[in-house]
Amino acid sequence: MPDGEVKAVQTGGPSGGCIPAHLLDTSVDYESLVALGSMMGSGGMVVMDQETDMVEVAHYYMDFCREESCGKCIPCRAGTVQLYEMLSQILAGRATLADLDRLKDLCQFVKATSLCGLGQSAPNPVLSTLTYFPEDYARVCGLAQDPQREGRPAESVEVQP
Amino acid sequence: MAVEAGTTLLKAAQAVGIAIPVLCHLEGVSDVGACRLCLVEIQGSSKLLPACVTEATEGMVIQTQTPTLQQHRRLIVELLFAEGNHVCAVCVANGNCELQDLAIAVGMDHSRFPYRFPHRAVDISHPQFGIDHNRCVLCTRCVRVCDEIEGAHVWDVAQRGEHTRVITGLDQPWGDVEACTRCGKCVDACPTGAIFRKGTTVAELARDRSRLEFLVNAREKREWTR
Ligand code: SF4
Ligand code: SF4
Ligand code: FES
Numbered sequence: 162m163p164d165g166e167v168k169a170v171q172t173g174g175p176s177g178g179c180i181p182a183h184l185l186d187t188s189v190d191y192e193s194l195v196a197l198g199s200m201m202g203s204g205g206m207v208v209m210d211q212e213t214d215m216v217e218v219a220h221y222y223m224d225f226c227r228e229e230s231c232g233k234c235i236p237c238r239a240g241t242v243q244l245y246e247m248l249s250q251i252l253a254g255r256a257t258l259a260d261l262d263r264l265k266d267l268c269q270f271v272k273a274t275s276l277c278g279l280g281q282s283a284p285n286p287v288l289s290t291l292t293y294f295p296e297d298y299a300r301v302c303g304l305a306q307d308p309q310r311e312g313r314p315a316e317s318v319e320v321q322p
Numbered sequence: 323m324a325v326e327a328g329t330t331l332l333k334a335a336q337a338v339g340i341a342i343p344v345l346c347h348l349e350g351v352s353d354v355g356a357c358r359l360c361l362v363e364i365q366g367s368s369k370l371l372p373a374c375v376t377e378a379t380e381g382m383v384i385q386t387q388t389p390t391l392q393q394h395r396r397l398i399v400e401l402l403f404a405e406g407n408h409v410c411a412v413c414v415a416n417g418n419c420e421l422q423d424l425a426i427a428v429g430m431d432h433s434r435f436p437y438r439f440p441h442r443a444v445d446i447s448h449p450q451f452g453i454d455h456n457r458c459v460l461c462t463r464c465v466r467v468c469d470e471i472e473g474a475h476v477w478d479v480a481q482r483g484e485h486t487r488v489i490t491g492l493d494q495p496w497g498d499v500e501a502c503t504r505c506g507k508c509v510d511a512c513p514t515g516a517i518f519r520k521g522t523t524v525a526e527l528a529r530d531r532s533r534l535e536f537l538v539n540a541r542e543k544r545e546w547t548r
Contacts, residue, residue, distance in 0.1 A: 232486030
C-alpha cells in the first residue's frame with residue numbers, strides 16, 4: 162500500500178461487495194463472502210487504501226451495471242439507472258440523509274424483483290458500502306459536521322444487506 | 323383449490339377471481355416474465371416469483387397482495403413513468419391505457435424518481451400506423467403478437483439497458499418493412515399509446531382485444547365462429 166493502511170477489499174466484481182479492513186481475517190470461501198454481503202465471483206480482489214471514497218466506488222460499479230443491464234425487466238433496466246443518478250447526486254453533495262433511505266429502499270427493491278442475477282446483485286456494492294462505510298455517505302451528504310440537519314444523527318442510518 | 327397440471331399461478335388466481343396486476347402478459351401469446359408486476363410471495367421460498375410463468379404445484383401457498391408486493395408494484399410503475407415520456411394529456415390512449423390503469427391500481431399518484439426525459443423517436447412511415455417510442459414501456463407484446471399470431475415477425479428488440487427499444491424489420495422505417503401485412507394486431511396488443519392508428523387524436527384510440535382472443539381461441543379450440 163503506497164498510502165498506509167488498507168481501507169477495504171472488494172471481491173466479486175460489480176456484483177460483489179466491499180469488505181472493511183477489520184474483517185480481513187475472513188476466509189476466502191463462498192459462504193463467508195456471501196455472509197458479508199459480497200461474493201466470490203471470479204475470485205478477483207481489489208484492495209483499496211484510506212484515500213478511497215466508497216461512494217465513488219459504488220457509483221463506479223453502478224455505472225457498469227446500468228450499462229450491462231440487458232433491458233428486459235423493469236427493475237434492473239430502470240432501477241440501476243435511478244440508483245446511478247442517486248449516487249451521482251450524493252457525490253455532488255446534493256443529497257440528504259433521507260435520500261440514503263431512498264437509496265437503500267431502491268437497492269432492496271432491485272435485488273428482490275429483478276429477473277436475473279445481474280439485477281439481483283447489482284445493488285451489492287451500494288448495500289455493502291452503506292453497511293460498512295456509512296461515514297463516507299454521511300460526509301458527502303454534507304451531514305457529518307451537522308448531524309442534526311435531518312433531525313437524527315448520521316450513525317442511525319441502518320442498512321440490512 | 324384444484325387446477326389442471328401446468329396451470330400458471332396467474333390463471334389459477336383468475337379462476338377464483340383474484341386479480342394480479344400484469345403488463346407484459348397478454349392473453350394468447352407466450353409469456354416472458356419481464357415486467358415483474360405479477361410477482362407473488364410463495365410460502366417456503368425466499369424468492370418472489372412471477373405468477374404469469376410459474377406453474378401451480380401440489381400444496382403451494384401463495385400470497386398475491388402483501389404490503390411488500392404493493393410497494394414493489396408501485397415502484398415498478400413509478401420507474402416506468404420516470405423512464406419514458408408519458409404525457410397523458412396529449413396521448414391517443416388517454417383513458418384507454420393499461421399504464422394509467424396500473425397507476426390507479428397500485429395507487430401511484432406521482433413518481434418519486436426524477437423524470438429522465440429521454441430523446442426518443444416517432445416513426446410514422448407506415449401508411450396506416452405509427453409508433454411513438456416516447457410511450458413505449460418495452461413490454462414486447464408487439465414482438466410476440468406479430469411473430470406468434472400473425473407470423474410476420476416484423477418487431478424485434480434492439481440495444482440494451484436504458485437504450486433498449488423495439489425496432490421494425492432490420493431497424494428500418496416501419497413503412498419500408500415488406501413483411502408487415504398491415505393486420506393491425508400490434509396496435510390492438512400495445513398497452514399504451516405507443517403504437518397507434520394514424521388519424522387517431524387525443525384519447526380516441528380504441529383497441530379490439532377480442533379480435534386477438536378470437537383468433538387464438540379459433541386456433542386452439544377449433545371454434546371458428548364468433
Ligand atoms: S400490422 Fe400486423 S404484420 Fe404489421 S407489424 Fe403489426 S402485427 Fe406485424
Ligand atoms: S410498442 Fe407497445 S407493445 Fe410494443 S413494446 Fe412498446 S409498449 Fe409494448
Ligand atoms: S405479467 Fe408476469 S412478469 Fe409481466
